[in-house]
Amino acid sequence: MTQEFEFDDEIVELRSMVREFCAEFSPEALVREHMESELGYDPALWRRLGTDIGVLGLAVPEAYDGDGVGLVAQAVVVDELGAALVCGPVLGTLALAMPTLVALADEDAKRELLPSLCSGEHVATLVAPLATGVLDERAVTIEATENDGWRLTGEVAQVPDGAAADTLLVLARTSDGLALFAVAGDADGLTRTALTTLDLTRRQAAVSFAATPAQLLASGTEAVGAVERAALVASVLLAVESVGGAQRMLDVTVAHVSTRKQFGQPVGAFQAVKHRCANLLIAVETARSAAYHGVWALQDGTDDPQLAAGLAKAAASESYQAVSAGAIQLHGGLGFTWEGSPHLYFKRASTNGLTLGTATQHLDRVAALTLDAVSA
Amino acid sequence: MTPSPTTTPDAELVEATARRVVAEHPPTSTPLPELMGAWYDAGLTWVHFPVGLGGLEASRALQPLANRVMREAGGPEPRTVNTIGYGIVAGTIRRYADREFAARRLRPLATGEEKWCQLFSEPGAGSDLAGLATRAVRDGDGWRVNGQKVWNSLAHLSRWAILLARTDPDVPKHKGLTYFVVDMQSPGITVRPLRQITGRAAFNEVFLDDVFIPDSQRFGEVGEGWIVANSTLGDERTSLGDRVAARGSGVIADALALWAAHPERHDPVLRDRLVRLWVRAETQRLTGDRARVAASKGVAGAESAIIKLLNSELAQAVYEFCLELLGPEGTLIDTYSLDAPDDESGPTAIQRKYLRSRATTLEGGTSEIMRNVIGERFLKLPQELRADKGIAWKDIPR
Structure with missing residues (x-):
């Protein structure tokens, strides 16, 4: 290993x-x-x-x-x-x-x-209330009833990859508590409405279930535990995805300012531009450390998974947003065009920063695990 | 015991040798020079150095292993014995000194019996170090040196110094420098303490008046001082990543301790500030660890320059936070006396560290220079136009 x-x-x-x-x-x-x-x-x-x-x-x-x-x-x-x-x-x-x-x-x-x-x-996709980055059990709105097999009823406003999914894993409420179900994409009573997303490369759909047949996969703590684990894994994977996008934006930006000439020299020679690029590199490198630490911590169990995932997600989200915003600025007018690359990454960065918990929500949990624990 | 020259020392040998030395010379009860002397004689000071010069001809990646054995036995982090000696001088001696000089000077350097200081910066040459004005002129079988140096830590305690001086003012600035080592007991050297923002004098000014340096104490060729100096700056950077710091250690520890000690001053805004500082500290710590792993695989990146910059800026932010947490108490300090003991404990240590932290973004390359370095060296951005490029040093406006 x-x-x-x-x-x-x-x-x-x-x-x-x-x-x-x-x-x-x-x-x-x-x-x-x-x-x-x-x-x-x-x-x-x-x-x-x-x-x-x-x-x-x-x-x-x-x-x-x-x-x-x-x-x-x-x-x-x-x-x-x-x-x-x-x-x-x-x-x-x-x-x-x-x-x-x-x-x-x-x-x-x-x-x-x-x-x-x-x-x-x-x-496939997962339908569960993970908007804050962790499972909010009280926010589970899908009801499951057993009547000639399991059937689900309810609505969820935003499901990632909801329209494309052949299988939807759905956390729903039964009379005995929470349970996880599988719903086929072509099941009766399943309605999916594709949404126009800020980041067109990452789709979402509104999903509604009307007595939709479902297959029970797990119930109680097993179902909750699986979804909680997925939230951690997804947080660190989004974190490394953010690092990948940020690194690409940095590379593209450095290439641009190295060739774009104004006042008779490449703009990257000016300290105002150069220092901004240095700051972007720093943002990428520190986020990379946090993101991959999170990945290793989840793979090998070497750190508190909540802390490692929260740190990874918060650091990488903020980094990606800063780097992609910096890329727009450093591309000048080109950065504001549809034709230029930066807006694609800026939209992904903004979306990642609002998916599975904002940076501040993750920071709040990091504070609870570090500062509040110390003071208590 | 020296290893057979035909075998390449491996981790087991380094560890076994280190364990033997600390067993024979328990670090907690052995006088420091004796302990470090035994460490040197066993080849553990710089494991990648030649046998007989404090090394084992082992892989440099094994140094942390040896240092860990020393640490676990209660011994010092070896480089603290002679910071500049270990960080900058030893590597230069190995690369540029003849065997005789190396054999005579490295052992007392390693034991701390002969401290070293660096005479590089000048009042007129800080960030633009290559513009320095101290002159060295041929005099028989040596050189006469005149000039003023500044920001020399440990100069008042040092037996030896490394010196950068101008030997040819008629060529562009980088090409007219030569690198020397100087006996600090030479006639003509005056060391004056330089009082700083904290009231203390951790640095010095050094005046050189007709100081004679034998030519045998020149490292590298005449005019190649800049190349020699840069080879050692590299050593200083790579020496950063030898150890994984613990989570919550370093400057952030002061903020966490103060936070825990003052629950009555907690509020959500300060908590937000502190967790952001914690995240900065933690991502920097992890980046240091990542740099260490990359370096051990021979993949050098931008991390060490980044870490220097980040740590320095974090220190300032942490102590700014601490002072705010202290509130009115933060407006007091125990003393500005020049003679105050030079330790970082005591009731107003935070205030002192707050003041001291203003230097972190200046020393060892200002943050502005570090961002230039990161931009030009690691991102390969085009260099800014330099007004003194290609001009003889004597013709540069100053």
């Missing part, structure tokens, strides 16, 4: 393989095509990620057709997908649904659902 922050040769190769794949098969021109398409991504491209290069099931045990390599490897993939802004159900499927399923005890359900997610043939 490698120590924290030690990226072994296999991981380094994995990173460059995914980077090359993205450059070839998801260049920015295609990203723009996908983001303006109805579905919001190219299912064939997603399948290729799962099947041709096999990078969607790295944190899934081999028993369910994953690779069982670990979360660090999966994070490096998400980092690169984020750098290229690849359209696809990274959040719903990779970050939320797969870790939820992996955490379940139900072997049959795992064998049924995970292989096709690993191969990229199917996509």
Whole structure:
């Protein structure tokens, strides 16, 4: 086992393989095509990620057709997908649904659902109140009743990858407490309304269930525990995704200010610009440390998972927002155009900063775990 | 016991050797020079140095292992024995001194019996160090040196100094410098304490009046002083990442302790400020750890320059927070006496650290210079136009 922050040769190769794949098969021109398409991504491209290069099931045990390599490897993939802004159900499927399923005890359900997610043939999402970054049990609004099988009723305003999902994992309230269900994308009484998202590369849908048939996967603490685990995994994966996007924006910005000339010299030679770039690098590097620490902590259990995930998510969100905003500024007028790259990343950064908890919500929890604990 | 020269010392050998030394010379009861002498003789001071010069010809990555054994046995962090000696001088001696000089000077450097200081900065050459004006002129088999140096920590306690002086004013500034080592007991050297913002004098001014330096104490070629100096600045940077700090250690520990001690002063705004400081400290600590791991795999990045910059700015922010937490008490300090004991404990230590922290963004490269370095060296941004480029030093406006 490698120590924290030690990226072994296999991981380094994995990173460059995914980077090359993205450059070839998801260049920015295609990203723009996908983001303006109805579905919001190219299912064939997603399948290729799962099947041709096999990078969607790295944190899934081999028993369910994953690779069982670990979360660090999966994070490096998400980092690169984020750098290229690849359209696809990274959040719903990779970050939320797969870790939820992996955490379940139900072997049959795992064998049924995970292989096709690993191969990229199917996509899934998780419907649970995670807006603050942790599960808010009181905010579960879907009701489950048992009457000729389980049926779900209720509405959820915003579900990541909700329209594309072949399977929706739904946390619902039963008469005995919370339980986790699987709902097929074509189930009766399931209505999905695609929403126009600030970040067009990351889709959401409003979802309503009207006596929709559902399969029970887990109940009580097992269901809650699986969703809580998924929230942690998704937080650190969004954190590394943010680092990937921020690094790309930094690279693009440095290239721009190194060639763009005003007053007879590249603008990057001016200290006002150079120092701002240095600050962006610092924001990327410190966020990278926090994000990968979170990944390693969840993979190896080397730190308090709540603290490590909260730190990762808060640091990476703020970094990505600062770096992408800085990229717009340093690109000058070009940074404000639709044609320029920075707005795509700025929108992803803004969205990541509001998904699975804001930086301040995570900071508040970090404070509770560090400062309040000390004072108590 | 020296290892057979045919085997490459590995981690086990380094650790076993270190354990033997601390067993034979218990750090808690052995006089420091004796302990560090045994450490040097066993090749543990700089494990990557040659055998007989304080090393084992081992991989530099094994140094933290040796230092950990020393630490766990209650011994000092070795570099604290002679900060400049370890951080800057030793590597220069190894690279540029002849074997005889190295053999004579490295052991007392390692034991702290001969402290070293650095005579680089001048009143007119701070950030623009290469513009320095101290002149060294040929005189028989040596050099006569005249000039004024400043910000020399430990100069009043040092036996030796490294010196950068101008030997040719007719060429561009970087090309006319030469690197020397100077015996601080040489006639013509005057060391004066320099009183600073805290009231104390941790630094000195050093005046050089017709100081004679034998040519044998020149390191590198005449005119190549800048290259020699830069090779050692690199050493100083890479020496940063030898140890993983504990969470909550360093300057943030002062803020956390003060926060815990003053629950009556808690409010949500201060709590918000403190958790942001904590996050800064923690991400910086993790970045240091990441740099350490990368360095051990031979992948050097921008991390050490970043860490220097971040730590210095964090220190200021932490003590600004601390002072605000103290409230009216923060307006008091025990003494500004020049003779006050130079320790960082006591009832008004926070106030003193608050004042001291203003230097962190100045010393070892100002934050502005560090951002230039990060921008130009690591992001490869174009250099700013320099008015003195290609001009003979004597013709630069000053």
